Amino acid sequence: MNSFDLKSYLSSKREQINEELGSIFANDSSKIIRAMKYSVMAGGKRIRPILCIAAAETVGGKDQDVIKAGCAIEMIHTYSLIHDDLPAMDNDEIRRGQATCHVAFDEATAILAGDALLTLAFEILSSLECIKENHVIDWMKVIHTISTAAGYKGMIEGQMQDMASEGDLLCLEDLENMHALKTGALIEASVTVGAILGNGNIHQIQQLGTYAKYIGLAFQVADDLLDVEGDPNVMGKNAGSDQARSKSTYPALIGIEQSKQFAKKLVNNALKALDYFDNKAHPLRAIAHYIVDRKK
Numbered sequence: 044m045n046s047f048d049l050k051s052y053l054s055s056k057r058e059q060i061n062e063e064l065g066s067i068f069a070n071d072s073s074k075i076i077r078a079m080k081y082s083v084m085a086g087g088k089r090i091r092p093i094l095c096i097a098a099a100e101t102v103g104g105k106d107q108d109v110i111k112a113g114c115a116i117e118m119i120h121t122y123s124l125i126h127d128d129l130p131a132m133d134n135d136e137i138r139r140g141q142a143t144c145h146v147a148f149d150e151a152t153a154i155l156a157g158d159a160l161l162t163l164a165f166e167i168l169s170s171l172e173c174i175k176e177n178h179v180i181d182w183m184k185v186i187h188t189i190s191t192a193a194g195y196k197g198m199i200e201g202q203m204q205d206m207a208s209e210g211d212l213l214c215l216e217d218l219e220n221m222h223a224l225k226t227g228a229l230i231e232a233s234v235t236v237g238a239i240l241g242n243g244n245i246h247q248i249q250q251l252g253t254y255a256k257y258i259g260l261a262f263q264v265a266d267d268l269l270d271v272e273g274d275p276n277v278m279g280k281n282a283g284s285d286q287a288r289s290k291s292t293y294p295a296l297i298g299i300e301q302s303k304q305f306a307k308k309l310v311n312n313a314l315k316a317l318d319y320f321d322n323k324a325h326p327l328r329a330i331a332h333y334i335v336d337r338k339k
């Protein structure tokens with residue numbers, strides 16, 4: 044392992060991301076903006092925007108637009124959490140260390156805050172401030188990548204499969220497909236968007252896509268393990284919810300030790316996909332390890 048200081052890297056990127064997000068929600072004069080801001084600014088690891096920035100850096104590019112795109116992805120992610128926590132879905136009361144949006148506000152406001160975050164993401168991605176004249180095609184690709192990942196061919200289909208499978212034990216293949224859609228698609232989109240905006244070539248974008256597929260699944264295996272072994276105070280959300288809802292998870296299907304081995308294997312595969320890159324990929328390498336070692 045290289046001596047790359049991931050802790051400093053993550054905290055400096057989080058600062059930039061939080062600054063950008065804070066500026067978007069600076070004016071919170073209406074209830075809907077307060078609800079959106081409440082959930083977005085509650086913290087969160089910001090792993091998707093950080094992946095976006097790190098992927099751009101890996102192919103040699105980096106500017107404020109990449110941060111904006113990452114923030115748009117974080118808004119979509121936050122919308123998905125707000126809706127996932129609703130009584131009609133997981134009915135959770137704690138998220139990111141605070142009351143969920145529908146508990147802090149009300150159900151209708153939480154639905155609309157999620158809707159508004161999703162649409163705001165695309166307002167930002169399509170804004171002229173982001174799209175400079177010579178980058179129109181790249182931004183079209185970015186918008187296409189993110190909307191496909193977030194929509195019915197990606198995260199939403201994954202969520203549908205997740206809800207439909209409650210109470211049934213899925214086979215490993217179906218579990219993997221569900222997670223590739225529910226969690227993996229937006230993680231992969233984050234990396235791909237960074238690679239596009241960093242002006243990566245086709246081969247670089249493909250390699251980074253392979254990396255992202257592996258860490259996306261590793262992220263989910265780690266999430267399943269945290270739900271069994273994690274500390275709710277550190278995670279900022281309740282543990283044990285998968286078992287309570289009879290959800291199919293890696294620990295339920297293959298056991299805790301095998302799940303840990305599987306997560307390690309996924310990280311190694313992700314690292315192999317980065318062999319092609321020089322030390323500019325060190326942040327992505329370190330993030331792959333962090334994804335399975337994290338405590339929240």
Ligand code: GRG
Nearest residue numbers: 087088089090123126127139198199202226266
């Ligand atoms: C409601 C359309 C819709 C989709 C919901 C993402 C999702 C789909 C549900 C979240 C439920 C969940 C626990 C999924 C497992 C992995 C995951 C996405 C965890 C939360 O993401 P983190 O760990 O959260 O990046 P923070 O708070 O750090 O941003």
